Amino acid sequence: MTTISANLQAVKSRIVAAAKAAGRDPGEVMLLAVSKTWPAESVRQAAAAGQRAFGENYVQEAAAKATTLADLALEWHFIGPLQSNKTRPVAETFAWVHSIDRLKLAERLSAQRPAGIPPLQVCVQVNVSGEESKSGCTADEALELCRAVAALPNLRLRGLMAIPEPAPESAVAVRRFGELRALRDRLNAAGMQLDTLSMGMSDDLEAAIMAGATIVRVGTAIFGERAKI
Numbered sequence: 001m002t003t004i005s006a007n008l009q010a011v012k013s014r015i016v017a018a019a020k021a022a023g024r025d026p027g028e029v030m031l032l033a034v035s036k037t038w039p040a041e042s043v044r045q046a047a048a049a050g051q052r053a054f055g056e057n058y059v060q061e062a063a064a065k066a067t068t069l070a071d072l073a074l075e076w077h078f079i080g081p082l083q084s085n086k087t088r089p090v091a092e093t094f095a096w097v098h099s100i101d102r103l104k105l106a107e108r109l110s111a112q113r114p115a116g117i118p119p120l121q122v123c124v125q126v127n128v129s130g131e132e133s134k135s136g137c138t139a140d141e142a143l144e145l146c147r148a149v150a151a152l153p154n155l156r157l158r159g160l161m162a163i164p165e166p167a168p169e170s171a172v173a174v175r176r177f178g179e180l181r182a183l184r185d186r187l188n189a190a191g192m193q194l195d196t197l198s199m200g201m202s203d204d205l206e207a208a209i210m211a212g213a214t215i216v217r218v219g220t221a222i223f224g225e226r227a228k229i
């Protein structure tokens with residue numbers, strides 16, 4: 001067994017244990033393997049171990065990997081900040097974008113999504129309290145942005161994504177992730193139909209699953225420590 005396949009098994013065990021502890025069906029939680037900075041060969045090893053969904057942050061790197069690995073039926077998720085002038089390869093290659101934080105981005109992705117393939121599945125990224133990065137709309141902006149994104153023809157709005165600042169204790173982490181879930185519930189009460197909460201990474205996936213995550217985005221625990229770039 002390669003290290004990557006052993007790591008994948010360990011992460012899946014953590015997901016199952018966390019879901020059970022939360023009284024949830026482990027099948028409700030999808031594992032997104034975050035392969036940014038890792039070569040195509042690492043993705044190939046993870047795919048050989050049964051992993052299908054991969055997350056990437058950098059457009060050029062991701063597009064090159066997708067081309068190299070076109071022989072595998074992989075599902076690519078864009079999870080990083082996206083510049084409006086770089087949307088086309090994402091619209092053409094990816095199945096999901098988790099980082100929609102403004103309408104212009106969504107409009108371009110919808111306009112550039114090729115005909116004849118399924119709509120691009122998207123999440124609106126929200127900057128919940130305590131989030132270090134400046135990415136994401138505010139909770140107050142989320143309803144208006146979700147309504148506008150949901151109306152675009154070639155996108156399918158699935159839910160919300162957040163990257164809360166790492167919390168020192170799991171109770172604090174659960175509370176931060178719980179804010180995203182509460183926002184999702186308010187948006188659904190206001191007429192949206194959001195089934196996805198993309199939250200939780202290598203260090204805090206248990207807290208995220210406790211708070212209702214349906215996609216956890218895990219890099220380091222599968223592929224190892226990334227080189228600083």
Ligand SMILES: *Cc1c(COP(=O)(O)O)cnc(C)c1O
Binds near residue numbers: 220221
């Ligand atoms: C890099 C990254 C991850 C994975 O983080 P790890 O701590 O390596 O698991 C998850 N989500 C986003 C948005 C990322 O940029």
